[in-house]
Structures are given as structure tokens and as C-alpha cells.
Amino acid sequence: MAPIILVTGGNRGIGLSIVRGLAGRAPESTIIVASRQESATKEAVTQLQREGAKATFHPLALDVTDDESIQSAIKEITSKFGYLDVLVNNAGIGLNPSADYSDFRHAYNKVFDTNITSAALLSHLFIPLLLKSTNPKIINLSSGRASIHALTTGTLPPTASVSYSVSKTALNVLTLEMAKQFPDVTFYTATPGHCSTALNGFRGKRNPDEGAGVVVELATAEKGKYGMSFWERVDAEMREVAW
Numbered sequence: 001m002a003p004i005i006l007v008t009g010g011n012r013g014i015g016l017s018i019v020r021g022l023a024g025r026a027p028e029s030t031i032i033v034a035s036r037q038e039s040a041t042k043e044a045v046t047q048l049q050r051e052g053a054k055a056t057f058h059p060l061a062l063d064v065t066d067d068e069s070i071q072s073a074i075k076e077i078t079s080k081f082g083y084l085d086v087l088v089n090n091a092g093i094g095l096n097p098s099a100d101y102s103d104f105r106h107a108y109n110k111v112f113d114t115n116i117t118s119a120a121l122l123s124h125l126f127i128p129l130l131l132k133s134t135n136p137k138i139i140n141l142s143s144g145r146a147s148i149h150a151l152t153t154g155t156l157p158p159t160a161s162v163s164y165s166v167s168k169t170a171l172n173v174l175t176l177e178m179a180k181q182f183p184d185v186t187f188y189t190a191t192p193g194h195c196s197t198a199l200n201g202f203r204g205k206r207n208p209d210e211g212a213g214v215v216v217e218l219a220t221a222e223k224g225k226y227g228m229s230f231w232e233r234v235d236a237e238m239r240e241v242a243w
């Protein structure tokens with residue numbers, strides 16, 4: 001069966017780079033390019049096809065924070081494909097509260113809702129479709145800032161967004177806990193490095209195509225090549241990141 005891979009937030013940034021990388025590495029696969037903006041998704045797919053990408057693309061409307069949208073995405077994937085090999089929880093946001101803290105709760109909850117609650121819910125709801133695959137995987141897009149080891153032993157400067165940083169550490173714990181709950185699915189958490197995308201005002205030093213490499217490698221690797229862990233890819237080499 002041809003691999004079916006779902007990438008949330010696949011219309012731009014690292015998500016689009018993941019889709020591009022997957023299409024190059026696994027042209028036999030069907031890549032479900034999920035995004036909450038239908039026109040942006042179609043444009044992204046057209047751009048990839050113009051670049052010569054050979055994979056089959058399936059644009060899908062999906063707002064990860066909207067339960068109805070999630071249910072309709074599951075229905076569509078169930079009826080069109082009947083199984084899923086890889087879920088890439090890429091959709092993510094950063095949002096800082098205003099200086100007077102008047103919207104503090106809203107800003108924090110929105111970041112946690114998108115980056116944690118939605119990734120957790122999607123992962124749970126897609127497990128039945130993933131269990132129909134012979135090599136099911138869930139890959140969560142984390143961050144170098146999620147590493148408590150780096151935070152406590154390294155020389156990381158203060159973060160630009162504490163809520164974002166906390167959400168990514170929580171995502172790593174989600175990965176560890178769900179891996180225990182669902183041993184038949186391989187869970188990964190991965191950091192793309194500091195990439196130039198809208199998320200950081202394009203200040204990241206890394207090209208998103210390079211940052212996406214860790215996810216492309218994990219998604220396309222044969223069963224058992226990589227164990228459940230926190231991964232990064234530097235100079236074309238896969239490395240485990242200290243938790």
C-alpha cells in the first residue's frame with residue numbers, strides 16, 4: 001500500500017518544506033496537505049507541482065483547534081484512504097501577551113490550545129486509522145527550547161516567548177506519555193532548528209527545507225530504524241537531543 005502521510009499546517013513555512021521533502025524522498029506516497037486556508041493549500045500544491053514534485057497531493061481543510069473541522073477531516077481520510085501511515089503534528093503558533101498582561105490568559109491558552117491540546121487530540125483521534133498501517137508513526141514538531149537539559153546546562157538566552165517554550169516541553173512529555181499508552185505506534189518529537197519562517201519574523205538562520213529534513217527522514221525511514229526519541233538533523237546526520 002502506498003504510504004499516506006498527513007502534515008498539519010502544510011501550506012507554508014516548515015510544513016510546506018516537509019511536504020516538499022516528502023514528495024522528493026517518497027514520490028510514491030500520497031501527502032495530505034492540511035491547512036485551514038483552502039486557497040493557500042491549493043497554491044502550495046500548485047507550486048510544488050510546478051517545481052516538478054511527483055507525489056500525489058491531497059489538499060485538506062483542517063483547523064486543528066476546531067473539533068468539527070477535525071471530525072470532517074477524519075471522515076474524509078477514512079472514506080478516501082481507509083488508513084494513515086504518518087501523522088505530522090506541525091501546525092503551531094507563538095503568541096505573546098501584551099505588556100499590561102490584560103490578555104495573558106487568552107494568549108497562553110491559545111498557544112497551548114494549538115501547540116498541545118490540538119496535537120494531543122489529533123493524535124488520539126487518528127490512532128484508529130494509524131493502527132491500520134504496518135508502520136504507523138506520529139511526529140511532533142518540537143523545538144530546541146523544549147529541552148530541559150539545554151535550559152539547565154546550556155547557555156540559552158532568555159526566550160522570546162515563554163508560553164511557546166513551555167508548550168514545546170509539554171509536547172515532548174506528550175510524546176513520551178503517548179508512546180507508553182500506544183506502543184504499536186512509533187512516536188517521535190523533532191526539532192527543525194531555528195528556521196526562517198513567519199513564526200519568528202524570518203529571523204531564523206536555517207532554510208526551512210533543511211529544517212524539515214529531520215521530519216522527512218523520520219517519516220520515510222523503515223520500521224525500527226529510529227526509536228522513539230527527541231531528534232534533530234545536523235549536517236545530514238540524525239542525532240538524539242537530550243530531553
Ligand SMILES: NC(=O)c1ccc[n+]([C@@H]2O[C@H](COP(=O)([O-])OP(=O)(O)OC[C@H]3O[C@@H](n4cnc5c(N)ncnc54)[C@H](OP(=O)(O)O)[C@@H]3O)[C@@H](O)[C@H]2O)c1
Binds near residue numbers: 199
Ligand atoms: N521556525 C522555527 O525556527 C521553528 C523552530 C522550532 C520549531 N518550529 C515548529 O515548526 C512548526 C511550523 O512552524 P513554522 O516555523 O513553519 O511557522 P509558520 O510559518 O508560522 O507556519 C505555521 C503553520 O501552522 C499553521 N497553523 C497555525 N494554527 C493552525 C490551526 N489552528 N490549524 C491549522 N493550522 C494552523 C499555519 O497555518 P495558517 O497559514 O493558516 O496560519 C501554518 O501553516 C511549528 O510547530 C513550530 O513551533 C519552528
